[in-house]
Amino acid sequence: MSNLDLKPAPTECGGTAPTGPVRDLIEGREVSLGESTLVRRLLPTLGRRMVGAWCFVDNYGPDDIADEPGMQVPPHPHIGLQTVSWLHAGEVLHRDSVGSMLTVRPRELGLMTSGRGIAHSEESPRPHAHAPILHGTQLWVALPGDHRDTAPAFEHHPVLPEISGGNGLRATVILGTLDGATSPGTAYTPLVGADITAAAGTDARLPVEEEFEYAALAMSGEAVVDGVPLPVGSLLYLGGGR
Template sequence: MSNLDLKPAPTSCGGEASSGPVKDLLTGRQVPLGESTVVRRLLPNLGRRMVGAWCFVDHYGPDDIAEAPGMQVPPHPHMGLQTVSWLHQGEVLHRDSLGSLQTVRPRELGLMTSGRAISHSEESPRPHARYLHGAQLWVALPDAHRNTAPSFEHHPELPVVTARGLHATVILGTLDTATSPGTTHSPLVGADLALTEGTDVGLPLLPEFEYAVLAMTGRIDVDGVPVEPGSMLYLGCGRRELPLLARTDGAVLLLGGEPFEERIVMWWNFIGRSGDEIVRARNDWEKGSRFGEVHGYDGARLRAPELPSIPLKVRGRER
């Protein structure tokens, strides 16, 4: 998924995470995506730039797209990151410059590793389901892996962890004793937690990880805090268990990982280690080099926004 902001601000990330448990409720910023989709952007957010290596979180839907084109994101580039496509309703057709063509369906993992350079498009198939609901997430690649060869993975079956009233699908990393087949390059976890009404459960966590919970559906209290769908609760580090109480049937996404210590700069669809690196990536995309070509999308590729007037700088992230 692309950041379609025509004037994207440079986002400086890295550095400190909360050293202990906190409860910071984050609300999303409304951002148009393509022709008919509006997303709620939870990361980066004012005062909270990352959760582990998770650096970008969009939540969208449920949207009735029966009479609309649905998601239509033209070919665009990525560098230095992984994209994670996660659906609760609908389908997304993925095309990329490697030649991948894959429809991603609810609770299937679509994982694209950009490495040094890739481009892709995302669209609702024609015809498509009536409703579209999901999340799009980015993972920052550590320096040792950010120039790796690009790749795309599709995992239609993922491991689950169950308890009374809880069905947890492990998207990335390890939860309890279950490990996702998706490739990771830093210690992290992503899991879809579906709970039935009345479930009161404690989810095991790692104290060295920082965590956040994105509410997808229903009314679920996270450590005593009601989190409405489309909102995210940042939880900090130092937790061994997370209390969850389902007031109704519902689902949340658990995101976590070791605090990402590297200093990075994120602008548009690129993650780099210097402003000059971002400038070179933008110029390469505009010249049609390095990022390859996406074949089969019915429309023109995205043009890169203008760079900001101030130099892109790398700073430590703020809490």
């Protein structure tokens, strides 16, 4: 039912960050992306719209696309955000309205800043010319108010900093700063995104910022995060204050 009040009083709708750690396991819902790709949408979801400035997470694959068209997302617009393309297998051809045309490959950062407006498409190279497996995640970052109208741009960073521990843990810093290593990708708000690989039996901790919110996404394998088993394709929201 519509609210016909011409001068309604403001209503607090929530959405503030928790003051301490939580353990909220989020299962992805299946969504069709473009013409032929199914993804697991993890953010936004009912009760959880954002994790810090991260406002959108789609996880997909691994999908066998050897005889399929693969990802075919036609041109569409974005404003006021950044898209982060991150692959574990396959490749995605990015084209946009500022003249970029580049293929993003596994463990390379494809970072598009829409700012005041950009249109782009994402597609697997033509059948029989692309890798047989497609596996990755796309994330969005909400731009802060004073950067929402920044000029649109696309960045491609094939080499990213890594950190490692002697206990079988390795992390690639995708965006922001982790343990003193900083991604070359442009960030307009304090955040961190990292791809973490741990050998079987690894028991490790990573440094965190107490004022940040955190979440963990399982891309493959088995993991337990803060005592919670994390199934592949799910997101564990960890809250803040850690």
